[in-house]
Amino acid sequence: MLTTATGNRAVAAAAKEARPGVVAAYPITPQTEIVEQIAAYVAEGSLEADYIPVESEHSAMAACIGASAAGARTFTATSSHGLLYMHEMLHWAAGARTPVVMANVNRALGPGWNIWAEHTDAFSQRDTGWLQVFVASIQEAYDATLMAFRIAEDERVLLPVMVNLDGFLLSHITQSLETVDVGDFIPPFSLPHAIDTTRPRGYGTLTPPETYYQFRWDMERSMRASREVIAETEAEFARRFGRVYGPTEDYRCEDADVVVVALGTLGKEAEVAVDRLRSEGVKAGSMRLRWFRPFPALDLSGREVVVIDRDYSFGFGGVIAHSIRSTTRAEPYSVIAGLGGQEVTYDDIAGFVRRREAGREDWFGVSD
Amino acid sequence: MNPLPSEEYVYKCTTACAGCTSSLSLRYVLKAAGPDTVLVVPACCTSVLQGVYPATAMNVTVYNIAFAAAAATASGMAAAFRRQGRPTNVICYAGDGGTVDIGIQSLSGAFERGTDFLYICYDNEAYGNTGMQRSGATPIGAVTTTTPAGKTDTKKDIDRIVAAHGLPYMATACAAYPQDLYAKVKKALSIPGPKFIHLLSPCPPGWRYPTERSVEVGRLAVKTGLWVLYERVHGELTINPVSKVAMKRPAPIEDYLRIQGRFRGISDEAKSALRAAMEQQHRRLLAEEAGSC
Ligand SMILES: Cc1ncc(C[n+]2csc(CCOP(=O)(O)OP(=O)(O)O)c2C)c(N)n1
Ligand code: SF4
Ligand SMILES: [Mg+2]
Numbered sequence: 001m002l003t004t005a006t007g008n009r010a011v012a013a014a015a016k017e018a019r020p021g022v023v024a025a026y027p028i029t030p031q032t033e034i035v036e037q038i039a040a041y042v043a044e045g046s047l048e049a050d051y052i053p054v055e056s057e058h059s060a061m062a063a064c065i066g067a068s069a070a071g072a073r074t075f076t077a078t079s080s081h082g083l084l085y086m087h088e089m090l091h092w093a094a095g096a097r098t099p100v101v102m103a104n105v106n107r108a109l110g111p112g113w114n115i116w117a118e119h120t121d122a123f124s125q126r127d128t129g130w131l132q133v134f135v136a137s138i139q140e141a142y143d144a145t146l147m148a149f150r151i152a153e154d155e156r157v158l159l160p161v162m163v164n165l166d167g168f169l170l171s172h173i174t175q176s177l178e179t180v181d182v183g184d185f186i187p188p189f190s191l192p193h194a195i196d197t198t199r200p201r202g203y204g205t206l207t208p209p210e211t212y213y214q215f216r217w218d219m220e221r222s223m224r225a226s227r228e229v230i231a232e233t234e235a236e237f238a239r240r241f242g243r244v245y246g247p248t249e250d251y252r253c254e255d256a257d258v259v260v261v262a263l264g265t266l267g268k269e270a271e272v273a274v275d276r277l278r279s280e281g282v283k284a285g286s287m288r289l290r291w292f293r294p295f296p297a298l299d300l301s302g303r304e305v306v307v308i309d310r311d312y313s314f315g316f317g318g319v320i321a322h323s324i325r326s327t328t329r330a331e332p333y334s335v336i337a338g339l340g341g342q343e344v345t346y347d348d349i350a351g352f353v354r355r356r357e358a359g360r361e362d363w364f365g366v367s368d
Numbered sequence: 369m370n371p372l373p374s375e376e377y378v379y380k381c382t383t384a385c386a387g388c389t390s391s392l393s394l395r396y397v398l399k400a401a402g403p404d405t406v407l408v409v410p411a412c413c414t415s416v417l418q419g420v421y422p423a424t425a426m427n428v429t430v431y432n433i434a435f436a437a438a439a440a441t442a443s444g445m446a447a448a449f450r451r452q453g454r455p456t457n458v459i460c461y462a463g464d465g466g467t468v469d470i471g472i473q474s475l476s477g478a479f480e481r482g483t484d485f486l487y488i489c490y491d492n493e494a495y496g497n498t499g500m501q502r503s504g505a506t507p508i509g510a511v512t513t514t515t516p517a518g519k520t521d522t523k524k525d526i527d528r529i530v531a532a533h534g535l536p537y538m539a540t541a542c543a544a545y546p547q548d549l550y551a552k553v554k555k556a557l558s559i560p561g562p563k564f565i566h567l568l569s570p571c572p573p574g575w576r577y578p579t580e581r582s583v584e585v586g587r588l589a590v591k592t593g594l595w596v597l598y599e600r601v602h603g604e605l606t607i608n609p610v611s612k613v614a615m616k617r618p619a620p621i622e623d624y625l626r627i628q629g630r631f632r633g634i635s636d637e638a639k640s641a642l643r644a645a646m647e648q649q650h651r652r653l654l655a656e657e658a659g660s661c
Contacts (some may be wrong), residue, residue, distance in 0.1 A: 022447050024440075050447035054440060055477030062437035062474065063444030066408070069431060070448035070456075088434050195429055195445075197404045197456055202424040204432030211421055 007170035012037035014145035021072030024052035024063035061089030068098035080107035094129025099152035116341020138175035247296030256285030272346035310338035337364035387579030389543030400553035411435040412463035439478035464505035492571035509638030539599035544586025576629025
């Protein structure tokens with residue numbers, strides 16, 4: 001059905017379509033609308049689920065873990081400080097192999113209080129064992145949320161999935177949205193290690209080094225296998241619903257000499273910059289990174305690369321610039337831009353490309 | 369006395385210390401709960417005493433979870449089970465640190481939300497897992513590794529905090545009175561909604577007494593009146609007869625303190641504070657039972 005929605009409403013609608021049994025969540029700007037909407041679905045009876053209004057995000061994730069282990073599909077949503085507050089439980093969810101799906105509305109971290117878009121919240125959870133996808137439109141927020149359930153719950157994966165959307169730039173803007181009737185695209189929830197009290201087992205028991213590393217390796221094996229599951233799921237989604245997704249969204253990259261790599265809305269903005277640059281004779285392209293974990297294999301050979309990071313790892317550099325440097329042969333020009341919702345236009349991005357200098361890092365708007 | 373069921377859900381191969389009453393109590397808890405039970409265990413001695421993967425000393429499902437998260441995990445679990453029409457008991461078995469300190473937020477949240485579960489705090493009055501540091505439940509005057517000169521603050525009254533949540537069932541118990549504990553767990557599990565049992569669990573290495581005196585220490589805690597056994601069902605308080613007697617004719621506090629190394633050298637002020645807190649609790653409970661509170 002064609003309609004219009006904000007990013008938050010689109011995520012809530014997708015979560016509803018996936019029919020979770022338990023949703024445990026806590027409000028935080030700019031995510032709140034998602035959980036309010038789900039609470040409303042449950043109250044009006046259009047979603048038959050338990051909505052658990054927990055007292056914190058730590059508890060939101062703990063409740064999702066418990067519910068998932070007990071055999072229920074689970075969903076939650078958060079942002080920024082909420083995501084950080086659940087950090088311990090993010091590791092737990094992945095290690096316990098509970099395929100929780102969560103929307104994270106990307107927002108900067110205090111101090112000072114700032115509610116605008118930034119990716120440092122999600123990247124701080126880089127090593128938790130969660131799959132992470134970043135979207136750039138309302139439609140994609142909806143589609144990625146639907147796919148997240150199928151990917152997370154696939155027996156080859158059984159790891160939680162985080163769907164990231166930029167605060168306000170996506171969460172609060174309205175675009176057209178084509179909703180789907182999900183049918184059997186998402187199979188019924190079935191967790192092979194769900195609690196069965198007729199077969200008592202210890203979960204998360206004291207684990208010595210001889211076995212602990214095997215569990216970690218098993219997580220990594222699943223993370224690696226998730227690449228194939230993601231590809232299959234995206235192909236099946238395209239077959240059923242007609243919209244095509246991949247590890248990146250490439251725009252005019254085929255013959256590009258210089259490629260802009262960015263995530264989320266900056267990646268979309270880069271497409272307009274590419275058109276500008278092309279009209280000036282610069283053979284530019286945009287490669288919007290969708291998946292952050294597992295990090296995709298990117299083919300950037302023979303191109304100059306400009307990476308825009310809406311994040312920063314202090315004392316190190318832009319997370320994406322460094323990820324590209326360590327996974328490809330590229331020596332990118334690294335631009336740190338958009339922190340705390342700093343406005344970055346396509347003109348600015350075109351400027352980054354014009355000023356590119358391999359190996360250099362610049363902070364947009366900082367002159368020293 | 370009724371014989372307790374012979375089924376064992378805690379095998380003899382736990383790695384608990386000799387004389388550990390929290391693991392002893394767990395036997396009775398599980399005898400009362402039966403096999404259709406999930407024990408949710410945050411970081412504490414109980415996360416260690418189950419044994420080392422892939423072995424386990426436990427013959428019920430145990431779900432280990434992060435230190436602060438037991439009650440919230442139980443909320444999710446209970447919701448999922450009830451949604452599937454499964455009556456499975458969800459029982460948190462948490463230490464005093466995981467209850468009165470780091471876990472108090474998730475505990476309060478789960479109670480307020482009416483989660484259908486039983487939360488048992490086994491109280492060894494310190495952080496046993498990490499080697500006996502003070503907790504909010506350590507009594508005044510007790511030596512722990514972080515209160516080497518004796519704790520200067522009084523024990524946090526978690527029971528009054530819990531009572532303020534208006535639970536349908538809450539009780540105190542003590543490892544030295546297993547029949548009473550068994551009956552209270554049975555009663556608790558027969559009532560829907562959130563339930564709480566606060567279980568005093570003498571701990572030989574932490575309290576510094578010989579392992580064979582655990583039951584005696586527990587009994588003295590009750591007979592001196594320092595630990596009062598009671599239950600509150602839908603707001604109706606009943607004090608156990610043994611505690612009624614102790615309130616009237618208490619054994620001397622010194623009998624309890626003397627056999628525990630943690631109270632060696634306790635100051636007179638700390639001892640008076642201990643006594644004052646006890647007497648105040650007795651007054652409150654008796655007034656409540658008499659219906660005049
Ligand atoms: C977030 C976090 N902080 C600290 C610890 C370390 N830790 C594990 S158990 C424990 C103390 C547990 O004390 P209590 O709840 O009283 O249980 P007991 O060990 O006495 O059985 C501590 C401090 C932890 N596991 N997680
Ligand atoms: S330290 Fe105390 S509570 Fe912990 S296992 Fe030993 S006796 Fe039991
Ligand atoms: Mg303790």
